[in-house]
Amino acid sequence: MKKHIEELLNQSLLHLKRDGIIPADTDLQPQLERTRSSEHGDYASNLAMVLARSAGRPPRDLAQDIIDRLPPSRQVASTEIAGPGFINFFLTHLALSSVVKDALKQGSAFGREPAHPERRVTVEYVSANPTGPLHVGHGRGAAYGASLSAILDAAGYEVQREYYVNDNGRQMDILAVSVWLRYLELCGEKIRFPDNGYQGEYIFDIARAVRSDSGDKWRFTGYDVTDGLPADGSEDGDSELHVDALIRRANELMGKAGYRVFFDAALNSILGDIQEDLEEFGVVFDEWFSEAGLEESGAIDHAIERLRENGHLYEKDGATWFRASELGDEKDRVVIRENGRTTYFASDIAYFLNKLERGFGTALYVFGADHHGYIARLKAAALGLGEDPERLEILLVQFAVLYREGKKVQMSTRSGQFITLRELREEVGTDAARFFYVMRSHDQHLDFDLDLAKSHSNENPVYYVQYAHARICSVFRNLEGMDMTWNAAIGEAALELLTEDRELALLRAISRYPEVIESAARLRAPHMVAHYLGDLATEFHGYYNAHQFLVDDENLRNARLNLVEATRVALVNGLELLGISAPEEM
């Protein structure tokens, strides 16, 4: 509908150029917006005001010229010039009510744009290091990334959801050693646990699993393990040096194969938990992309070679540096360390290049707000690779702060006092968690009110939307008991009976749905869908209270039921995008 009117304006523009009223070289795509209030019609255009200057005519006069040249349309009932020079469009009832037919015919496809093969994107999100369970901070990125991916998919993008698994870093080594030390404890060895080790109870669980598979095969005495190690931080030494030495010792004692046992056990166990956790949260991925795989496949060397060819690398202090400072970053960055190992940043560059080489036009990254320093760095990398930095898009998700009984819930990773995503889901439920996480703009800090999220009351915005859906289902359930039927064909033929203000408002609300999806996709803004669903539910509840649907008049009843069913379709489709259930009863 919107496109249709934009096309009418386009035609008018062509005539204006031909008639010499505006310069022929005017390059302008007319754009429509929804009116704020129905007093101003359904759509409004500011075209006349935008063109007034170049045409050298008052906006309202120009608006008349535009209107005079609009082709006739069965969709447009009337136009008017308003305010400083807006052109308001009033739709015909036929045009307004056509959305009901669309929604019923298209069902789950209503509001979905067919996939454009040329619009291939990757969305990378969560990507938490597999060193422990996901906590509530990851939850927002997960909910945002999953909802955004679904919305992009609905808007016609071909979306690949990816989780970048950091299975190659020092953190993973520390994790593997932590498991090994707990394993040794279980074997009966007395060994001091390092300051930097992973403290959680889940480390014991993994250690127990290894022991039940391997028995005492990887047992060494406490003396062999700790003899000659540099002192730990709490022993007036250096905790980093201590833990690094411990990693080396583990490798020496067990050999590569033995070390791998603990490393893989830790990785597989924790990653498995994360996968399960996310799946229960309705968050899925097409690809769990291994960082270690990048190195093995030569992708890192490939990317570094590309930077070298483009003349962006130099050697200093035995390391290889990327001249990022000349490409917009604050400073130059090391890509190959003095010890010959590539940096984490080198992996990032390689992963980005790899995404483009797999044929994705744009790579979207969902990061926590604390990663904003990455933007300049990665953009510089894109430039250094000779790629368009526009193809790399970083979306920062601000932090969520939990509130319980009006007070901030204190969290700290160090003390292990963080609330896990699993605990949150168990406390408030997946539906509420998914909704609350995305109901604010991603660049806005989020106050997550736990009490509100789990309250089964009118205050809770999730229930408000779900209730609208349950009510609709209830209406259809009641048909039989009242000895009535719903015939969609009769309803479709009788749509012109929907003339109440509430009905027109609801029609407008439903017809906004496809536009909301388009905007939400373009602006990477799932919260727009959440807000829209609230608005749609409001329109429905208002209608429900003002008018009876199950009336004796067969034509009116079926027309209303068609409208109500169209509402239901929009509710279900929107909730689906946000990963929230649409219960038939509650």
Added chain:
RNA sequence: GCGCCCGUAGCUCAGCUGGAUAGAGUACUGCCCUCCGAAGGCAGGGGUCAGAGGUUCGAAUCCUCUCGGGCGCGCCA
């Protein structure tokens, strides 16, 4: 110190490419179930869009500065 994000009703927040009288929820007050689900609806008050300049037909929106809050600035991952 440098950089990024934010500042809108008592509270939590919408406000898309600059548009018409700045909107929701919540809280507060008063109404509405012999009627399809009251987890609902209707009505009411509540604002220096942090502040000051600037850009223009028009600024909550764009630019500059100031104030206030959050976060980041490793040959860590």
